[in-house]
Amino acid sequence: MKPKISLKARALRYLSMREHSRLELRRKLLSYVEETDDIDSILNWLEQSQFLSSERFSDSLVHRRSSRFGNHRILAELQSHQLHEEDVNRVRQVLIGTEASRAIDVLHKKFPVAPIDQTEKLKQSRFLQQRGFSGRAIQEALRAGRLEDEALS
Incomplete structure:
Protein backbone atom coordinates (compact mmCIF):
# COMPACT_ATOMS: atom_id res chain seq x y z
CA MET A 1 0.00 0.00 0.00
CA SER A 53 3.77 33.32 -6.96
CA SER A 54 1.11 35.12 -8.97
CA GLU A 55 3.83 37.08 -10.79
CA ARG A 56 5.64 33.91 -11.88
CA PHE A 57 2.34 32.31 -12.83
CA SER A 58 1.31 35.26 -15.01
CA ASP A 59 4.75 35.35 -16.68
CA SER A 60 4.56 31.61 -17.31
CA LEU A 61 1.07 31.80 -18.78
CA VAL A 62 2.07 34.69 -21.05
CA HIS A 63 5.15 32.77 -22.19
CA ARG A 64 3.04 29.69 -23.05
CA ARG A 65 0.23 31.58 -24.78
CA SER A 66 1.83 34.62 -26.44
CA SER A 67 3.09 32.77 -29.51
CA ARG A 68 -0.47 31.71 -30.39
CA PHE A 69 -2.92 34.19 -28.89
CA GLY A 70 -3.65 37.91 -28.74
CA ASN A 71 -3.85 40.24 -25.78
CA HIS A 72 -7.60 39.92 -25.26
CA ARG A 73 -7.47 36.15 -24.92
CA ILE A 74 -4.39 36.10 -22.68
CA LEU A 75 -5.72 38.83 -20.37
CA ALA A 76 -9.12 37.13 -20.14
CA GLU A 77 -7.42 33.90 -19.08
CA LEU A 78 -5.35 35.74 -16.48
CA GLN A 79 -8.47 37.41 -15.09
CA SER A 80 -10.24 34.05 -14.88
CA HIS A 81 -7.53 33.02 -12.39
CA GLN A 82 -8.49 35.99 -10.18
CA LEU A 83 -5.02 37.52 -10.13
CA HIS A 84 -4.34 40.88 -8.56
CA GLU A 85 -5.10 43.83 -10.83
CA GLU A 86 -1.45 44.98 -10.57
CA ASP A 87 -0.26 41.68 -12.09
CA VAL A 88 -2.78 41.91 -14.93
CA ASN A 89 -1.82 45.54 -15.63
CA ARG A 90 1.88 44.66 -15.64
CA VAL A 91 1.28 41.90 -18.16
CA ARG A 92 -0.95 44.17 -20.25
CA GLN A 93 1.88 46.71 -20.57
CA VAL A 94 4.31 44.00 -21.68
CA LEU A 95 1.89 42.52 -24.23
CA ILE A 96 0.84 45.79 -25.86
CA GLY A 97 4.24 46.35 -27.45
CA THR A 98 4.45 42.88 -28.99
CA GLU A 99 0.90 42.19 -30.14
CA ALA A 100 1.30 43.31 -33.75
CA SER A 101 4.44 41.25 -34.34
CA ARG A 102 2.84 38.23 -32.68
CA ALA A 103 -0.25 38.63 -34.90
CA ILE A 104 1.99 38.74 -37.98
CA ASP A 105 3.79 35.57 -36.90
CA VAL A 106 0.55 33.69 -36.15
CA LEU A 107 -1.11 34.82 -39.39
CA HIS A 108 1.86 34.02 -41.61
CA LYS A 109 2.30 30.61 -40.04
CA LYS A 110 -1.33 29.67 -40.74
CA PHE A 111 -1.69 31.59 -44.02
CA PRO A 112 1.68 31.92 -45.80
CA VAL A 113 -0.07 33.38 -48.87
CA ALA A 114 -1.57 36.88 -48.88
CA PRO A 115 -5.36 37.07 -49.35
CA ILE A 116 -6.36 37.27 -53.00
CA ASP A 117 -9.86 38.67 -52.44
CA GLN A 118 -12.09 40.19 -49.78
CA THR A 119 -13.48 36.78 -48.72
CA GLU A 120 -10.01 35.44 -47.99
CA LYS A 121 -9.08 38.65 -46.18
CA LEU A 122 -12.15 38.30 -43.93
CA LYS A 123 -11.29 34.65 -43.26
CA GLN A 124 -7.79 35.60 -42.13
CA SER A 125 -9.14 38.49 -40.07
CA ARG A 126 -11.66 36.23 -38.29
CA PHE A 127 -8.89 33.73 -37.58
CA LEU A 128 -6.93 36.41 -35.70
CA GLN A 129 -10.06 37.73 -33.96
CA GLN A 130 -10.83 34.26 -32.62
CA ARG A 131 -7.33 34.11 -31.19
CA GLY A 132 -7.89 37.36 -29.28
CA PHE A 133 -5.91 39.89 -31.30
CA SER A 134 -6.98 43.54 -31.37
CA GLY A 135 -8.26 45.27 -34.49
CA ARG A 136 -5.08 47.32 -34.78
CA ALA A 137 -2.88 44.22 -34.64
CA ILE A 138 -5.07 42.44 -37.19
CA GLN A 139 -4.81 45.36 -39.62
CA GLU A 140 -1.03 45.46 -39.25
CA ALA A 141 -0.78 41.70 -39.76
CA LEU A 142 -2.91 41.81 -42.91
CA ARG A 143 -0.76 44.65 -44.33
CA ALA A 144 2.54 42.90 -43.57
CA GLY A 145 4.37 41.20 -46.44
CA ARG A 146 4.25 37.42 -46.83
CA LEU A 147 6.94 34.91 -47.68
CA GLU A 148 6.12 34.76 -51.39
CA ASP A 149 6.04 38.57 -51.58
CA GLU A 150 9.57 38.71 -50.19
CA ALA A 151 10.76 35.96 -52.57
CA LEU A 152 9.49 37.92 -55.60
CA SER A 153 11.42 41.07 -54.71
Whole structure:
Protein backbone atom coordinates (compact mmCIF):
# COMPACT_ATOMS: atom_id res chain seq x y z
CA MET A 1 0.00 0.00 0.00
CA LYS A 2 1.34 3.42 -0.95
CA PRO A 3 1.87 5.94 1.81
CA LYS A 4 -0.63 8.77 1.79
CA ILE A 5 0.71 12.03 0.38
CA SER A 6 0.12 15.15 2.48
CA LEU A 7 -1.69 18.11 1.01
CA LYS A 8 1.48 20.23 1.21
CA ALA A 9 3.51 17.57 -0.64
CA ARG A 10 0.82 17.27 -3.28
CA ALA A 11 0.80 21.06 -3.75
CA LEU A 12 4.58 21.11 -4.08
CA ARG A 13 4.38 18.32 -6.66
CA TYR A 14 1.89 20.32 -8.75
CA LEU A 15 4.09 23.41 -8.48
CA SER A 16 7.18 21.46 -9.50
CA MET A 17 5.51 20.56 -12.79
CA ARG A 18 4.50 24.13 -13.70
CA GLU A 19 3.39 27.40 -12.15
CA HIS A 20 -0.19 27.57 -10.87
CA SER A 21 -2.40 30.41 -9.71
CA ARG A 22 -3.66 30.26 -6.14
CA LEU A 23 -7.20 29.62 -7.40
CA GLU A 24 -6.11 26.83 -9.75
CA LEU A 25 -3.99 25.10 -7.09
CA ARG A 26 -6.82 25.40 -4.57
CA ARG A 27 -9.21 23.78 -7.04
CA LYS A 28 -6.81 20.89 -7.66
CA LEU A 29 -6.21 20.28 -3.95
CA LEU A 30 -9.86 20.47 -2.83
CA SER A 31 -10.59 16.86 -3.72
CA TYR A 32 -7.76 15.72 -1.40
CA VAL A 33 -8.66 17.84 1.64
CA GLU A 34 -9.45 15.95 4.83
CA GLU A 35 -10.99 17.18 8.06
CA THR A 36 -7.65 18.06 9.64
CA ASP A 37 -6.31 19.96 6.61
CA ASP A 38 -6.44 23.74 6.38
CA ILE A 39 -6.01 24.47 2.69
CA ASP A 40 -5.81 28.25 3.15
CA SER A 41 -2.95 28.00 5.62
CA ILE A 42 -1.07 25.71 3.22
CA LEU A 43 -1.61 28.13 0.33
CA ASN A 44 -0.51 31.05 2.52
CA TRP A 45 2.64 29.14 3.52
CA LEU A 46 3.39 28.38 -0.14
CA GLU A 47 3.07 32.07 -1.01
CA GLN A 48 5.22 33.20 1.94
CA SER A 49 7.85 30.62 1.02
CA GLN A 50 7.81 31.83 -2.60
CA PHE A 51 6.72 28.45 -3.95
CA LEU A 52 3.47 30.00 -5.16
CA SER A 53 3.77 33.32 -6.96
CA SER A 54 1.11 35.12 -8.97
CA GLU A 55 3.83 37.08 -10.79
CA ARG A 56 5.64 33.91 -11.88
CA PHE A 57 2.34 32.31 -12.83
CA SER A 58 1.31 35.26 -15.01
CA ASP A 59 4.75 35.35 -16.68
CA SER A 60 4.56 31.61 -17.31
CA LEU A 61 1.07 31.80 -18.78
CA VAL A 62 2.07 34.69 -21.05
CA HIS A 63 5.15 32.77 -22.19
CA ARG A 64 3.04 29.69 -23.05
CA ARG A 65 0.23 31.58 -24.78
CA SER A 66 1.83 34.62 -26.44
CA SER A 67 3.09 32.77 -29.51
CA ARG A 68 -0.47 31.71 -30.39
CA PHE A 69 -2.92 34.19 -28.89
CA GLY A 70 -3.65 37.91 -28.74
CA ASN A 71 -3.85 40.24 -25.78
CA HIS A 72 -7.60 39.92 -25.26
CA ARG A 73 -7.47 36.15 -24.92
CA ILE A 74 -4.39 36.10 -22.68
CA LEU A 75 -5.72 38.83 -20.37
CA ALA A 76 -9.12 37.13 -20.14
CA GLU A 77 -7.42 33.90 -19.08
CA LEU A 78 -5.35 35.74 -16.48
CA GLN A 79 -8.47 37.41 -15.09
CA SER A 80 -10.24 34.05 -14.88
CA HIS A 81 -7.53 33.02 -12.39
CA GLN A 82 -8.49 35.99 -10.18
CA LEU A 83 -5.02 37.52 -10.13
CA HIS A 84 -4.34 40.88 -8.56
CA GLU A 85 -5.10 43.83 -10.83
CA GLU A 86 -1.45 44.98 -10.57
CA ASP A 87 -0.26 41.68 -12.09
CA VAL A 88 -2.78 41.91 -14.93
CA ASN A 89 -1.82 45.54 -15.63
CA ARG A 90 1.88 44.66 -15.64
CA VAL A 91 1.28 41.90 -18.16
CA ARG A 92 -0.95 44.17 -20.25
CA GLN A 93 1.88 46.71 -20.57
CA VAL A 94 4.31 44.00 -21.68
CA LEU A 95 1.89 42.52 -24.23
CA ILE A 96 0.84 45.79 -25.86
CA GLY A 97 4.24 46.35 -27.45
CA THR A 98 4.45 42.88 -28.99
CA GLU A 99 0.90 42.19 -30.14
CA ALA A 100 1.30 43.31 -33.75
CA SER A 101 4.44 41.25 -34.34
CA ARG A 102 2.84 38.23 -32.68
CA ALA A 103 -0.25 38.63 -34.90
CA ILE A 104 1.99 38.74 -37.98
CA ASP A 105 3.79 35.57 -36.90
CA VAL A 106 0.55 33.69 -36.15
CA LEU A 107 -1.11 34.82 -39.39
CA HIS A 108 1.86 34.02 -41.61
CA LYS A 109 2.30 30.61 -40.04
CA LYS A 110 -1.33 29.67 -40.74
CA PHE A 111 -1.69 31.59 -44.02
CA PRO A 112 1.68 31.92 -45.80
CA VAL A 113 -0.07 33.38 -48.87
CA ALA A 114 -1.57 36.88 -48.88
CA PRO A 115 -5.36 37.07 -49.35
CA ILE A 116 -6.36 37.27 -53.00
CA ASP A 117 -9.86 38.67 -52.44
CA GLN A 118 -12.09 40.19 -49.78
CA THR A 119 -13.48 36.78 -48.72
CA GLU A 120 -10.01 35.44 -47.99
CA LYS A 121 -9.08 38.65 -46.18
CA LEU A 122 -12.15 38.30 -43.93
CA LYS A 123 -11.29 34.65 -43.26
CA GLN A 124 -7.79 35.60 -42.13
CA SER A 125 -9.14 38.49 -40.07
CA ARG A 126 -11.66 36.23 -38.29
CA PHE A 127 -8.89 33.73 -37.58
CA LEU A 128 -6.93 36.41 -35.70
CA GLN A 129 -10.06 37.73 -33.96
CA GLN A 130 -10.83 34.26 -32.62
CA ARG A 131 -7.33 34.11 -31.19
CA GLY A 132 -7.89 37.36 -29.28
CA PHE A 133 -5.91 39.89 -31.30
CA SER A 134 -6.98 43.54 -31.37
CA GLY A 135 -8.26 45.27 -34.49
CA ARG A 136 -5.08 47.32 -34.78
CA ALA A 137 -2.88 44.22 -34.64
CA ILE A 138 -5.07 42.44 -37.19
CA GLN A 139 -4.81 45.36 -39.62
CA GLU A 140 -1.03 45.46 -39.25
CA ALA A 141 -0.78 41.70 -39.76
CA LEU A 142 -2.91 41.81 -42.91
CA ARG A 143 -0.76 44.65 -44.33
CA ALA A 144 2.54 42.90 -43.57
CA GLY A 145 4.37 41.20 -46.44
CA ARG A 146 4.25 37.42 -46.83
CA LEU A 147 6.94 34.91 -47.68
CA GLU A 148 6.12 34.76 -51.39
CA ASP A 149 6.04 38.57 -51.58
CA GLU A 150 9.57 38.71 -50.19
CA ALA A 151 10.76 35.96 -52.57
CA LEU A 152 9.49 37.92 -55.60
CA SER A 153 11.42 41.07 -54.71
